[in-house]
Amino acid sequence: MNNWKLNLIVLWFGNFLVMAGMTMIIPFLPLYIQQLGITDPGKVAFWSGIVFAGNFVTSFIFQPIWGKLADRHGRKVMLLRSGFGMALVMVLMGFAGNVWHLFLLRMLNGTISGFVPAAVALMSTTTPREKIGFSMGTLQSGGTAGSILGPFIGGLLAEWVGFRPIFYITGTLLFFASMLAMIVVKEKFDASKAAKLPNVSVVAGLKELGKIPQLTSLFTVTFLIQFSMLSSMPLIPLFVQHLHGEGQMLAFFAGLVGSITGFSNMIASPLLGRLGDRIGQEKVLGLSLIGAAVMFIPQALVQNVWQLFAARFMLGMFMGGLLPSVNALIRKYTPDGMESRSYSFNSSFLALGNMIGPVVGGALSGLITIRGIFLIATVMLIANAVWVRKTLIRRSPVAGQGS
Structure with a gap:
């Protein structure tokens, strides 16, 4: 199989797991916040919005920084940095002792995120030009599938195993997806050429x-x-x-x-x-x-x-x-x-x-x-x-x- 096709398969599953992990908490987030000691309905609604948005705020700020580093050190490195980092942070969310811990971990997750844009950049540079549209569309479908099924899976797991184990399961899946990407995904990146570009x-x-x-x-x-x-x-x-x-x-x-x-x-x-x-x-x-x-x-x-x-x-x-x-x-x-x-x-x-x-x-x-x-x-x-x-x-x- 051509390298770009193998990359596409692995990164499709990676995108699926990342987006599923990001959206899996939606059905039970207010309930988890209640479990962390917030009981007033108004405060629960407030913290639910703040905790969910925290990921996007830091992601907005830090994405360009990771993009700059990816152009100098390689997209695969940034892909793995994000994958393993989010796996660890996701597990830590299951150990949150109060709502502030959860909020700060969500912000940290947004800070180190970047798996999806790194995957898109890697695929764009390894896919033949005449197949780029198909590649981008297929990769997008993986993230979309994760966004759809994430809340459904999260709701089911919340009934079966409780709230905290979901974070452990999600972190473990992200870890294995990152390991698979590390072993299978190939990137032709000329570090010496990138180092010569203006910093x-x-x-x-x-x-x-x-x-x-x-x-x-x-x-x-x-x-x-x-x-x-x-x-x-x-x-x-x-x-x-x-x-x-x-x-x-x-x-x-x-x-x-x-x-x-x-x-x-x-x-x-x-x-x-x-x-x-x-x-x-x-x-x-x-x-x-x-x-x-x-x-x-x-x-x-x-x-x-x-x-x-x-x-x-x-x-x-x-x-x-x-x-x-x-x-x-x-x-x-x-x-x-x-x-x-x-x-x-x-x-x-x-x-x-x-x-x-x-x-x-x-x-x-x-x-x-x-x-x-x-x-x-x-x-x-x-x-x-x-x-x-x-x-x-x-x-x-x-x-x-x-x-």
Whole structure:
């Protein structure tokens, strides 16, 4: 088997386990916080949000630093640093004595994270150019599958073994995934060549990459995608409750609607990635943005849960062409030797969208309801598609970059 294919298989499972581990705590996080001594319902809700967001805050800050080091010392080294580091921190979360311990460990986890962008950067530099879209789409499906199944697995394990053992199990799985990557994943990295490159700071690197208009556009597109998608996500269970009422199986329907987008995304990502290899990633990105924008409109008009289910399934199909296309295009426009840094900056913009989207959506929901937020997402994604057409589709590729 070609090295890039073997890398893709191993890193697919690595992405799956990392994202599953990150989302596995969602179903029982408030209950675990109660177990740590916080009993007031208001304080439990407050700490649940703070603890969950802590990971994204430090991730946003530190991703570019790890990206710079990856370009100088190799992507595989950063991959293993993150994998083994998160395995240890995850186990320590199971020993948390109070909520402050858990909060600080979540922030530490975000600080040392970076497995996914390192995996993307490694695959982008080892995959043949004509297969890059398929590679990025398949890799994305691994992370998406982990995000979908993580809460489900976490909920089941919480019933079977309790809260603390889940952290031990997750840490152990991350350790073995990192060991597998260390043994199997191959990277052709010329350390002597990388050492000769100018040792520019993180800020200087951002300024240098910012001079490439296509990359600036892609970073912003990533932020707007996540902002648009996440602005309504925390409100979906309440919307399902509004549509379904307080009857039986409410939790089941809320989980079903929440996960179906991820399932269709997982299916579509490799297919749209392969299509992008044939017709161009810029076109797939533009069409996916328009399709996702259109699919938010019926969500604002639905009258029952099954209509919402169908609309969100179709939304996931178009979402499958968004981030994989962005990742393939970043490789296309990034100068050689700066791939990891470029992907890390993009990961920071993604984390920023993950942080700000739910906050703004929650704040606006009291004024315009979730139906209005769906329509705002439509407008933002259409504007995004227009920008992609102007900055990417109409521009010719930069010669000599991303070879």
